Amino acid sequence: xxxxxxxxxxxxxxxxxxxxxxxxxxxxxxxxxxxxxxxxxxxxxxxxxxxxxxxxxxxxxxxxxxxxxxxxxxxxxxxxxxxxxxxxxxxxxxxxxxxxxxxxxxxxxxxxxxxxxxxxxxxxxxxxxxxxxxxxxxxxxxxxxxxxxxxxxxxxxxxxxxxxxxxxxxxxxxxxxxxxxxxxx
Numbered sequence: 001x002x003x004x005x006x007x008x009x010x011x012x013x014x015x016x017x018x019x020x021x022x023x024x025x026x027x028x029x030x031x032x033x034x035x036x037x038x039x040x041x042x043x044x045x046x047x048x049x050x051x052x053x054x055x056x057x058x059x060x061x062x063x064x065x066x067x068x069x070x071x072x073x074x075x076x077x078x079x080x081x082x083x084x085x086x087x088x089x090x091x092x093x094x095x096x097x098x099x100x101x102x103x104x105x106x107x108x109x110x111x112x113x114x115x116x117x118x119x120x121x122x123x124x125x126x127x128x129x130x131x132x133x134x135x136x137x138x139x140x141x142x143x144x145x146x147x148x149x150x151x152x153x154x155x156x157x158x159x160x161x162x163x164x165x166x167x168x169x170x171x172x173x174x175x176x177x178x179x180x181x182x183x184x185x
Contacts, residue, residue: 029067035081066159069181070163074163074165086117086159107164116149120162122146124169128173147166149180
């Protein structure tokens with residue numbers, strides 16, 4: 001490699017320093033001379049705004065109350081279950097794995113709750129729909145087995161409760177309904 005002369009090194013260094021300085025100065029000048037961004041316009045959040053929709057969601061406390069009532073109902077019948085409560089969008093609010101419940105039960109409970117809220121129907125009813133539309137079971141995140149129950153307000157789904165771990169889907173769904181009933185008290 002060819003050695004550069006002292007003059008070439010000094011000139012090259014000066015150019016680099018000048019370029020860096022100009023870039024930094026330009027960026028600082030640009031940000032200093034720019035007016036502050038105007039605050040975003042506030043959206044008027046009232047019933048007359050047709051661009052907004054009000055929805056009802058369970059609180060964490062209500063979801064926990066429903067989940068605990070579900071576990072209590074299963075415990076009275078000596079059943080080891082897991083329970084999940086999901087919101088209207090299928091997002092898990094709370095999952096409780098009962099003492100001695102199987103390792104697969106928490107995931108199954110979430111899927112049953114998601115399925116119940118998605119179709120606004122108990123999963124035992126949805127199992128019957130598989131006869132006419134067997135590919136429903138292929139929808140990701142769903143589980144078409146008894147044990148899921150929707151939570152409704154004025155007929156609209158606001159949450160789903162799913163139970164897994166009892167020997168039958170009928171029992172799972174019975175316990176899920178106990179969680180729904182606890183929300184009505």
